Amino acid sequence: MLLRSAMTGLLAASLFQPVLAGNAETYEPEAEHVNDNVYAIIGPTDARTYENHGMNANYGVIATDEGVILIDAGPGAFSGPYIERAVAEVSDQPVRWVVNIGVQDHRWLGNDYFQQQGAEVIAFEKTVESQKEFADQHMEGRLPDALEDRFEGTQPGYAKRVLEGDTASITLGGTEIELSLTDAHFPGDAMAYLPAADVVFTGDLVYVDRMLGIHPWSNPQNGLEAFARLEAIDPAHVVPGHGRVSDMERARRDSGDYYDFLVNTVGEAARNFEAMSDVLDANEDVERFKHLEHYDSWHRTNMNRTFILFEGM
Ligand SMILES: [Zn+2]
DSSP: OHHHHHHHHHHTTSOOOGGGTTOSSSOOOOEEEEETTEEEEEOOSSOOOTTTTTOOSEEEEEEETTEEEEESOOSSTTHHHHHHHHHHTTOSSOEEEEEOOOOSHHHHTTHHHHHHTTOEEEEEHHHHHHHHHHHHHHHHSHHHHHHGGGGTTOOOOOOSEEEOSSEEEEEETTEEEEEEEOOSSSTTOEEEEETTTTEEEEEEEEEOSBOOOOOTTOOHHHHHHHHHHHHHHOOSEEEEEESSOBOHHHHIIIIIHHHHHIIIIIIHHHHTTOOHHHHHHHTSOOGGGTTSBTHHHHHHHHHHHHHHHHHTO
16 A cells, blocks of 8 residues: 555656556556446546456456355456456445456456355356357466466466356345346357446447457457347446447447448458458548557458358358
């Protein structure tokens, strides 16, 4: 604490990003009010770094009289207490449930920490299966590389309460959550809709401010279909997987329209046997997506992977 107050003075006139304000060494997550009893921890949109300890994604905090529900667990053992402190700012209840809506490392490697604190982890069966498939890769990948000693003590933990099928409804303390699989960024990804507060946590289905990434295991066709289901819900508040709390207009502009572009321009060209290099060159500069952070490093790769996926269909 002494270090923190000393750092606060040092930082007063510095140029650190707001997300790091207060401590140059360690990102301190905060629970931002979304609506009613629903809060979001909005992580920085840059890469996994030692300073942000892998919390470069968004998480949900739902305060009920019977305990707090976390949407996604964070990246590991180190981030656990930081999340708990953010929760303590908005509720005096313990974290009772952790609902996993994602398969990417920083969404679920914190499960084990919260299980040790007594929380129940809940996820779709498909989410758990996919987490198990990716566990070795996550435990040896970018996250431990970036976190170094801050990765110590992190180990995979899996939901004990497993939900079958591709939709489910769960309720704690009078707060209902409607879950559905999206299977877009990772197989087994899901979104969480809170009807009373009119909030959707989209997980990695929606990115705003930064360009969504298509990995070899991502499926933009599923993304397009899941986005249509999100539009049918038409929530007032959208908490994306990455980027600020938004409305549907911004979600469409930054992600929905991009799925549409990938599937109906790039994918369509692949199905029509056009040459991949011609398609990528012709779509190198798409003005309406250029405001998105990481455009230069991701856009061509995203088109490339989409093309390959649709070539085989
Ligand atoms: Zn993500």
